[in-house]
Amino acid sequence: MSGKEKKKKKSTASIPNRHALYEAAVQNVEADIEFFERVYLEEHGRPFRVLREDFCGTATLACAWVSGSPERESWGVDLDRDTLDWGREYRIAPMEPTARERVHLLCDDVLAADCPPADLVAALNFSYFVFKTREALLGYFRSALSALAPGGALVLDLFGGTEAMGDLVESERKDAMTHPDGIRTPEFTYTWEQADFNPVTHELHCHIHFKLSGGRKLKRAFSYDWRLWTIPEIRELMSEAGFARSDVYIEGWDDEADESDGIFTRKDRFENQESWLAYVVGWNRS
Numbered sequence: 001m002s003g004k005e006k007k008k009k010k011s012t013a014s015i016p017n018r019h020a021l022y023e024a025a026v027q028n029v030e031a032d033i034e035f036f037e038r039v040y041l042e043e044h045g046r047p048f049r050v051l052r053e054d055f056c057g058t059a060t061l062a063c064a065w066v067s068g069s070p071e072r073e074s075w076g077v078d079l080d081r082d083t084l085d086w087g088r089e090y091r092i093a094p095m096e097p098t099a100r101e102r103v104h105l106l107c108d109d110v111l112a113a114d115c116p117p118a119d120l121v122a123a124l125n126f127s128y129f130v131f132k133t134r135e136a137l138l139g140y141f142r143s144a145l146s147a148l149a150p151g152g153a154l155v156l157d158l159f160g161g162t163e164a165m166g167d168l169v170e171s172e173r174k175d176a177m178t179h180p181d182g183i184r185t186p187e188f189t190y191t192w193e194q195a196d197f198n199p200v201t202h203e204l205h206c207h208i209h210f211k212l213s214g215g216r217k218l219k220r221a222f223s224y225d226w227r228l229w230t231i232p233e234i235r236e237l238m239s240e241a242g243f244a245r246s247d248v249y250i251e252g253w254d255d256e257a258d259e260s261d262g263i264f265t266r267k268d269r270f271e272n273q274e275s276w277l278a279y280v281v282g283w284n285r286s
């Protein structure tokens with residue numbers, strides 16, 4: 001084979017699907033589920049059964065939830081039909097038939113979706129940052145509260161720290177992994193870009209880029225037009241929406257490894273860092 005042919009062969013290699021790369025780069029649904037189980041058990045002394053995943057995208061979390069026990073049911077809500085269809089084909093179809101029947105997807109706005117009462121509503125990977133005004137976020141919190149069973153929880157994540165309010169480009173190598181459909185994503189580089197932050201409005205424009213071996217790139221695989229909310233704003237709006245209480249859990253730091261440790265602890269204060277991740281849990285009245 002000539003050098004030219006070799007080059008041609010490399011450039012035609014297919015790039016893994018952007019949703020599969022996103023899941024491998026960004027999501028850790030096992031860790032999310034462990035956190036949900038822990039806080040719900042601590043609050044009620046019993047496990048919960050029904051999960052609603054708002055902004056579910058490919059519904060990986062909703063699928064992982066029902067796969068954990070035959071008692072469990074989940075509802076996934078997302079506006080984007082193509083993303084839901086991908087999730088149906090590559091995440092739901094490969095599941096055990098009995099588990100598959102317990103995941104329900106709705107192509108709808110999270111503000112309008114009508115699902116049975118959920119024990120826990122999750123809105124992860126900062127998806128609710130699409131609501132850019134107090135009125136809009138309050139509207140979402142009211143609607144999430146009305147979707148909860150008595151004693152249920154709304155779980156959000158958010159990021160912050162001194163680096164959050166500025167331009168940033170951060171790359172990380174991700175290991176190859178096999179997805180639930182048996183398809184493998186090779187090793188790749190994930191880049192998080194905060195392209196523009198406006199301190200007056202807290203509007204934040206971000207992009208996700210992927211780079212694969214052989215220089216193949218997926219630039220701006222995902223782009224986000226958000227408002228960067230703060231913990232006190234979120235808690236005040238939860239209280240205004242009618243949540244009985246909200247708790248804040250901050251991820252710890254491993255000094256030896258010089259990286260976050262994946263352990264979230266309930267805190268009323270902590271020392272600010274360059275960047276941190278938190279969950280905010282809003283509780284419905286029992």
Ligand SMILES: C[S@@+](CC[C@H](N)C(=O)[O-])C[C@H]1O[C@@H](n2cnc3c(N)ncnc32)[C@H](O)[C@@H]1O
Pocket residue numbers: 026027054055056057058077078079080083108109110111124125126127130
């Ligand atoms: C950042 S992705 C989140 C994917 C996944 N849930 C996760 O945790 O990584 C945001 C998703 O929210 C959806 N979305 C944005 N606004 C929405 C709305 N008002 N109602 C329902 N889905 C919405 C988009 O279609 C997109 O799939």
